[in-house]
Every structure is written in C-alpha cells, then in structure tokens.
Amino acid sequence: MATWEDVRRLALALPETTExxxxxxxxxxxFAWVRPLRKKDVADLEQLGREVPTGEIMGIRVSDDLEKRELVASEPDVFFTIPHFDGWPGVLVRLDAIGVEELEEVLVDAWLVRAPKRVAKAFLESRGLAG
Structure with a gap:
C-alpha cells in the first residue's frame, strides 16, 4: 500500500519536478496530484455508486484515452475514472490499492507524458532505456 510520502519521494526524484x-x-x-472525491461531484459519485473509494486518491496524466481505458480495464481495483475526466487524459489511482513499485512506474509514465522531449530522453538514457 502506497502513501502520500511515497508519492512525494518518488515524484521529487524525477528530474525538474516541483511540488x-x-x-x-x-x-x-x-503529472500527479491529490484528487479527493468531493460531495459536490454529484455525477461522479452517482456513477461510482456503491464503489466510491474511501481512501486516498491521486490523479495522474496518461498519454491518451486508450491508455486510460487499458489501465482501468487491467486493474479496476487500482485505477478508475469519473465523468469529470471524460475526454481528458487522466485517471484516478487508489493509493491504498497500489504497491510502491507499481506507483513508481505509474509516476514515471505520467512524468514522461508531460516532460519536454529532451528531458525525457535524457532521463530514459540515464536508466538505460533509450539509445
């Protein structure tokens, strides 16, 4: 189970990240943010029905709607979306359902979506992932 301290530590380890x-x-x-479900988000809460998460929720950027759908379909206990995010490249993450290793992967992917190409390339090369 991940915590906000894990999110903070992992996010700030990425180049040029600010909090x-x-x-x-x-x-x-x-690329990542605190995103509680609010009572004023009536449509979102109605859509979730009895499945409204009670723990900490983080929003993350994804590359596109396909990636969003794939994440939600592959791990619906971890990733979900709400009507407010329809047509927008973001997904919600239940922190109490994601491990720290997977959290790091999700944060890196979200960071790569938003980072300038030169910065992203240098980061990937530093990890031996691009050449």
Missing part, C-alpha cells in the same frame, strides 16, 4: 500544495509538476505541467 505544489496539491501535486507535482514538470516545468509547470501537472
């Missing part, structure tokens, strides 16, 4: 009061950014582009 704001509710999330993490690469050059002012948010």
């Amino acid at each position: 704001s009061n509710n999330g993490w950014r690469i050059r002012e582009k948010a």
Whole structure:
C-alpha cells in the first residue's frame, strides 16, 4: 500500500519536478496530484455508486484515452475514472490499492507524458532505456 510520502519521494526524484500544495509538476505541467472525491461531484459519485473509494486518491496524466481505458480495464481495483475526466487524459489511482513499485512506474509514465522531449530522453538514457 502506497502513501502520500511515497508519492512525494518518488515524484521529487524525477528530474525538474516541483511540488505544489496539491501535486507535482514538470516545468509547470501537472503529472500527479491529490484528487479527493468531493460531495459536490454529484455525477461522479452517482456513477461510482456503491464503489466510491474511501481512501486516498491521486490523479495522474496518461498519454491518451486508450491508455486510460487499458489501465482501468487491467486493474479496476487500482485505477478508475469519473465523468469529470471524460475526454481528458487522466485517471484516478487508489493509493491504498497500489504497491510502491507499481506507483513508481505509474509516476514515471505520467512524468514522461508531460516532460519536454529532451528531458525525457535524457532521463530514459540515464536508466538505460533509450539509445
């Protein structure tokens, strides 16, 4: 089970990441953030029905709608979406359902979506993942 401290540590380990009061950014582009479900989000709560998560929830950027659908379909206990995110490349993550290793992978992927190409390439090369 991951915690906000894990999110913070892993996100800030990524190059050029800064922290704001509710999330993490690469050059002012948010890639992960705190995203509680609010009572004012009536449509979102109605859509979730009895499946409304009660734990901590993080929002992350994804590359596109296909990636969002694949994440939600592959691990619906971890990833989910709400009507507010329809047509937008973001997904929600239940922190109490994701392990730290998978959390790191999700944060890196979200960071790569938002990072400038040069910065992303240098990061991947530093990990031996691009050449």
